[in-house]
Amino acid sequence: MLAAQRRELILEQVRRTGAVRVTDLVERLGVSDMTVRRDLDALESRGELRKVHGGAVAPAGASTEEPGFEAKSTLQxxxxxxxxxxxxxxxxxxxxxxxxxxxxxxxxxxxxxxxxxxxxxxxxxxxxxxxxxxxxxxxxxxxxxxxxxxxxxxxxxxxxxxxxxxxxxxxxxxxxxxxxxxxxxxxxxxxxxxxxxxxxxxxxxxxxxxxxxxxxxxxxxxxxxxxxxxxxxxxxxxxxxxxxxxxxxxxxxxxxxxxxxxxxxxxxxx
CATH class of the missing domain: 3.40.50.1360 (Rossmann fold)
Structure with missing residues (x-):
């Protein structure tokens, strides 16, 4: 799978659930931990997500932005x-x-x-x-x-x-x-x-x-x-x-x- 395809899949999950975990992405994409982290770095540099410990979340928005329970339950x-x-x-x-x-x-x-x-x-x-x-x-x-x-x-x-x-x-x-x-x-x-x-x-x-x-x-x-x-x-x-x-x-x-x-x-x- 090309890097662009992986990153689009990662973004799709972030948009759908509000968050992703590195361990889940390694298993789903069939790539190494380091490859996933490089993808997250690239997406963060473009402002498309925000890295957190163990994964990434949707980029910070307004003070009224509230992720759903399921999205938050995967974090920390x-x-x-x-x-x-x-x-x-x-x-x-x-x-x-x-x-x-x-x-x-x-x-x-x-x-x-x-x-x-x-x-x-x-x-x-x-x-x-x-x-x-x-x-x-x-x-x-x-x-x-x-x-x-x-x-x-x-x-x-x-x-x-x-x-x-x-x-x-x-x-x-x-x-x-x-x-x-x-x-x-x-x-x-x-x-x-x-x-x-x-x-x-x-x-x-x-x-x-x-x-x-x-x-x-x-x-x-x-x-x-x-x-x-x-x-x-x-x-x-x-x-x-x-x-x-x-x-x-x-x-x-x-x-x-x-x-x-x-x-x-x-x-x-x-």
Whole structure:
């Protein structure tokens, strides 16, 4: 297959799903890892995609651009699992918790099935399904209603009313982006409104965000950095970002991906 043909196939998949993984492309195209990476370099130089760790995504667009759940679920998988394991350790048995929508929260839900006595409030169809499929009977999931977003979140007036009188011990929040001045953001205005309501209803806030979220700014802020009690990210988070975050969040936890050792997480805080 000619290089031009390979690159057109890569672009076709990026346009269709929003993201590609190097390992998948090696298998699909029958070429080496280095050949795929050269193709991605060439496509990035033309502005047709953006390289990320382990693959590539569609080029960054406006602050309202929001990839679908399936596209985001292929990115930073190992990092998201490391983050989810660490977040689950921070949740006390018997807590009433909120869990937002997104790919990282849906992975966190898998790990929370081992925490006894939880009451889980979520506006995520994916999160609700995780607990619905669980054999456990001591967990309550209150699924709020409303309109569905690309992240499979339910938002809107009905969802907001259902959160209004809640008092949660803890909110586990996934984010689209985090920035020193903009705080934790999302590209969806209605999802931002819903998440702000969940933040307001919660005594403590844990944000789960892999390193690619740093520097990304969506159109709407859900919470400032200093509202976050614990931020859990991964080892790919650059040193400058760690310094900024450690000054603003209550505690910064760096979770190691599989192979790094479960006890190797790094903690800093203000």
């Amino acid at each position: 998988v190992a990092e998201k699992h490391a983050i989810a394991r660490e977040v689950a350790r921070l949740v006390e048995p018997g807590s009433a918790i909120g869990l937002s929508a997104g790919t990282t929260p849906s992975i966190i839900a898998e790990y929370l099935r081992d925490v006894p006595g939880l009451t889980v409030v979520t506006n995520s169809l994916r999160v609700a399904d995780v607990f619905h499929r669980s054999a456990r009977t001591d967990q309550t999931v209150a699924l709020t209603g409303g309109f569905r977003t690309p992240s499979d979140a339910l938002v809107g007036p009905i969802a907001l009313r259902s959160v209004h009188d809640l008092h949660l011990d803890l909110l586990l929040l996934g984010v689209h982006g985090m920035h020193e001045r903009a705080g934790f953001t999302t590209p969806n205005l209605m999802e931002a409104e819903m998440n702000r309501a969940l933040v307001e209803a919660s005594r403590s806030l844990i944000v789960a965000a892999d390193h690619t979220k740093w520097g990304t700014v969506g159109i709407s802020t859900m919470a400032p950095l200093d509202r976050c009690d614990v931020l859990v990210s991964d080892a790919g988070l650059e040193a400058a970002a760690r310094e900024v975050l450690a000054e603003h969040v209550g505690e910064l936890v760096i979770a190691e991906a599989a192979g790094g050792g479960a006890e190797d997480e790094e903690r800093t805080g203000r």
